[in-house]
Amino acid sequence: MHISENLTGLKSTLPPGVTLVAVSKTKPQELIMEAYATGHRDFGENYVQELADKHEQLPKDIHWHFIGHLQSNKVKYIASFVHLVHGVDSLKLLKEIDKQAAKQKRVIPCLLQVYIASEESKFGFDVAEVQELVASGVLQQLPNISVAGLMGMASNSEDKQLVKAEFGKLAALFQQLGQLSVTGMEMKYLSCGMSGDYRLALEAGSNMLRIGSTIFGERQYGAGK
Numbered sequence: 516m517h518i519s520e521n522l523t524g525l526k527s528t529l530p531p532g533v534t535l536v537a538v539s540k541t542k543p544q545e546l547i548m549e550a551y552a553t554g555h556r557d558f559g560e561n562y563v564q565e566l567a568d569k570h571e572q573l574p575k576d577i578h579w580h581f582i583g584h585l586q587s588n589k590v591k592y593i594a595s596f597v598h599l600v601h602g603v604d605s606l607k608l609l610k611e612i613d614k615q616a617a618k619q620k621r622v623i624p625c626l627l628q629v630y631i632a633s634e635e636s637k638f639g640f641d642v643a644e645v646q647e648l649v650a651s652g653v654l655q656q657l658p659n660i661s662v663a664g665l666m667g668m669a670s671n672s673e674d675k676q677l678v679k680a681e682f683g684k685l686a687a688l689f690q691q692l693g694q695l696s697v698t699g700m701e702m703k704y705l706s707c708g709m710s711g712d713y714r715l716a717l718e719a720g721s722n723m724l725r726i727g728s729t730i731f732g733e734r735q736y737g738a739g740k
């Protein structure tokens with residue numbers, strides 16, 4: 516794999532203001548370092564243990580994004596260093612991140628994961644639940660987290676209209692919440708778009724892409740999406 520070429524080539528096509536999170540899950544440190552050598556610093560992982568190990572062993576100026584499904588009892592392993600938690604899908608998890616961040620005397624930026632796909636197995640809040648959460652006033656009571664945007668995954672489908680509509684739904688919510696003034700929330704990042712659908716995500720207004728296989732090649736060992 517020509518990782519540095521893949522990465523720099525991809526980045527040269529992105530509009531300004533778009534952050535590319537290079538998804539390095541299952542990939543060994545040597546490959547991450549190839550990407551790092553190009554100056555890239557944002558990497559995404561979705562297994563807590565793997566992330567904690569890589570954080571320990573790799574350069575400390577990497578911004579580690581947690582993009583997977585985070586279990587409350589594992590927040591403590593990444594709370595000291597995680598740059599952005601993308602997949603927050605319950606109030607319980609938000610409260611636990613707040614608690615662990617307080618122990619570390621820091622504020623952890625989080626994205627609320629919104630369920631936009633028509634598929635069954637995806638995690639996340641639905642649109643109404645996000646609106647309720649924001650309106651409930653609970654965010655003001657969690658000083659050690661900040662809600663910095665939204666994250667979503669579209670259906671894994673060839674149907675472009677479907678995927679476009681799903682990203683559109685997420686972008687509309689992002690716009691709507693961006694109009695509100697709520698302590699503890701600032702809609703900065705719209706995290707959507709993966710290798711197969713990032714162009715559609717950019718069209719919909721994404722400003723944070725999570726891309727793995729286009730940069731690092733296909734994942735070898737049963738790592739799912």
Ligand SMILES: *Cc1c(COP(=O)(O)O)cnc(C)c1O
Pocket residue numbers: 538540561582583709710711725726727728729739740
């Ligand atoms: C693995 C993964 C990606 C990257 O997927 P690719 O298709 O390899 O680009 C993006 N987002 C999440 C949440 C993932 O788990």
